[in-house]
Amino acid sequence: MQNLHQLKESPSQTAGPYVHIGCMPNFLGNTGTYPVDLGVSPMLDGALGQAITITGRVIDGAGMVLRDVMIESWQADAAGHYPGQPGADANVTGWARFAADFDTGFWTLHTIKPGRAPAPNGQLMTPHIALWIVARGINIGLQTRICFADEAPANAACPVLARVEHKDRIATLLAHATAPGTYSFDIHLQGDAETVFFDI
């Protein structure tokens, strides 16, 4: 038989507990190499849209809060355009990187609420922020999405949420408003409330 001459993706390995050294050295306190950490904000001054703050924790199957987790987020601007697309808000860079507090385990994302971007079939996806989660004990980065409980009509019409077969699990993807402009979003790695993770 002929050979397809295709390469395999490099196998993933855990980020381990010391991921901050390489990805967030200033957050860790290792100042002196990079002037600033990358991804401290997904936007610049003047970004259009509703400014929001999302806080949460990542919780393991024993109920322990992860204090060594690092998360990256990627999102569209308020009109649903991704950076680089025609018409995109030049003040939205879209990507952020944040870690759990070493003591409390809480992480925080200050951003703007994204708009609806089209799915491959042309239907609009609900406003969402994609997350990629790495930590010690996580062998390959976990992919999930933050959607918003206060976007019920868009959620109901979202072709991605429609892929979640067990409808009661959609609730694990919804951030809930705790005050105007402030949302809460915990991620559960295991258990009854296990967050929906995607194979994309």
Next chain:
Amino acid sequence: MPDTAPATGPLIGRDRNWHPPAYTPHYKTSVTRAPQRALVALGSTLTEETGPAFGHSILGPLDNNLILNFTGQPAIGERIIVHGRVLDDSARPVPGVLVEIWQANAGGRYRHKKDGYLAPLDPNFAGCGRAITAPDGRYEFLTVRPGAYPWPNRTNDWRPMHIHFSVFGTGFGQRLITQMYFEGDPLIARCPIVNTVPSADGVGQLVAPLDMNAAIPMDCLAYKFDIVLRGRRQTRFENRLEGM
């Protein structure tokens, strides 16, 4: 101009049999951190097909020189070049993407508040570096060979010498963190983290060979480590019904 990886288009699905599964009990921390439900399968959308871009303006002149980039005084250890290419599944270079690394110092100690190993910190070694791939997909670091270190898992587990790699593609769905190991290290076969990779061929993809052609005489040895990212599907025929 090399034929480079396409920067747009649907991502080819991950081969989950090639990557480590989430639940790997010999690596104990995975037991409570592995999702237990099946992943929800989703073809890539615009969200995963787009991603952040980093310009060379983020780089300082010593960012890829871990021997000097902390204090300007040289770190202690065996000087090595670590170089390679970032490729897609068709072996086309992926240019202009960010590669970040971190590692222990020559004694096996990390500059991290959570690492209490008794090997000393090197005052001139932070252990982080970054580079952006060239038009031919190449990157290069100058560093010291990291020491092996013990870690709390089973009663006497040691990490082989390794460098952690964080790699961006052109889409957020290509994000990858992995580790590079060194040819000939007897601790590789014993390591429960290495052995989360299901196949020997997969492990072999993470072991960098000694590269004497890139070594600099009377200066440093070299290791070559190519990284492969998920590819994008080539659209040969539009998957669209007549009249639509």
